[in-house]
Amino acid sequence: NPQKTFEYRVMPYGEEHLLLIARDVTRVSQLEEMRKDFVANVSHELRTPLTVITGYLELLPRDEQDSFATKAMDEMFSQTARMQNLIEDLLILSRIEASAERIFEKQVDMYAMLQQIEAEAKTLNKDKNHKIRFEMDPELKVFGVETELRSACSNLIFNAIHYTPAPGKIVVKWEEDERGARFSVKDNGDGIEERHLARLTERFYRVDKARSRKTGGSGLGLSIVKHVLNHHNSHLEIESKLNKGSVFSFHLNQQLIAERSSA
Numbered sequence: 001n002p003q004k005t006f007e008y009r010v011m012p013y014g015e016e017h018l019l020l021i022a023r024d025v026t027r028v029s030q031l032e033e034m035r036k037d038f039v040a041n042v043s044h045e046l047r048t049p050l051t052v053i054t055g056y057l058e059l060l061p062r063d064e065q066d067s068f069a070t071k072a073m074d075e076m077f078s079q080t081a082r083m084q085n086l087i088e089d090l091l092i093l094s095r096i097e098a099s100a101e102r103i104f105e106k107q108v109d110m111y112a113m114l115q116q117i118e119a120e121a122k123t124l125n126k127d128k129n130h131k132i133r134f135e136m137d138p139e140l141k142v143f144g145v146e147t148e149l150r151s152a153c154s155n156l157i158f159n160a161i162h163y164t165p166a167p168g169k170i171v172v173k174w175e176e177d178e179r180g181a182r183f184s185v186k187d188n189g190d191g192i193e194e195r196h197l198a199r200l201t202e203r204f205y206r207v208d209k210a211r212s213r214k215t216g217g218s219g220l221g222l223s224i225v226k227h228v229l230n231h232h233n234s235h236l237e238i239e240s241k242l243n244k245g246s247v248f249s250f251h252l253n254q255q256l257i258a259e260r261s262s263a
């Protein structure tokens, strides 16, 4: 029945038989679709009023003599910016969840893309002053969805900047190893306790709620990374030690590596 969605499990049954169990998950997947649509629509609808609020906030004259008004306006600016970030991340997440884009159709020049992220990272790093080193194989290109891979890589790099006390050391690598193409970000920052690792990529999951709020993230970054990697048949690998630092990495398997131009 094409209208129905089933989940299948095969189990051994006695010595010679297999048991096939089909579970009707039509209702569950319909609800899941409704949830996705709802989140996407709400996020989209919230965009316009927020743009209007931000626009007026920018136009309001500032009276530096009035310390209350100045403080209130600064707070409104930063909170609307936070909301805008959150909505953009929700939209990115919905788009990736719904993405039917084929990953084998287009080549991504990761070197060029990472150079652009490097420039953005420099701006973000202005008041942190971390030592950030990029070690990249310029010839290593892959098949994939560029916008998605860009979100994943920049989230991991920006997190390293946020969650490392200044001045720290961050190393970003893009290289080939025996498992395929590997992207990694190593920092010597906050680190994460083992017990949090399994839940880290859940939506809005944060290790330290108060501190994360201060850094201004949406709590969706690693969830976006997870979905992007899932779409590219990969997964996030995390090694971390509390107060020592972390390595966030992923592999794109050999089949996704495009032929080198120099070969």
Ligand code: ADP
Pocket (backbone or CB within 6 Å): 155, 159, 160, 163, 164, 187, 189, 190, 191, 192, 200, 205, 206, 207, 208, 212, 216, 217, 218, 219, 220, 221, 222, 223, 246
């Ligand atoms: P956000 O950064 O917006 O809070 P993320 O999904 O990107 O959301 O990250 C989830 C949580 O994982 C963060 O709140 C933080 O506690 C932890 N985290 C992410 N990256 C790092 C890192 N490089 N070092 C230490 N903790 C991290």
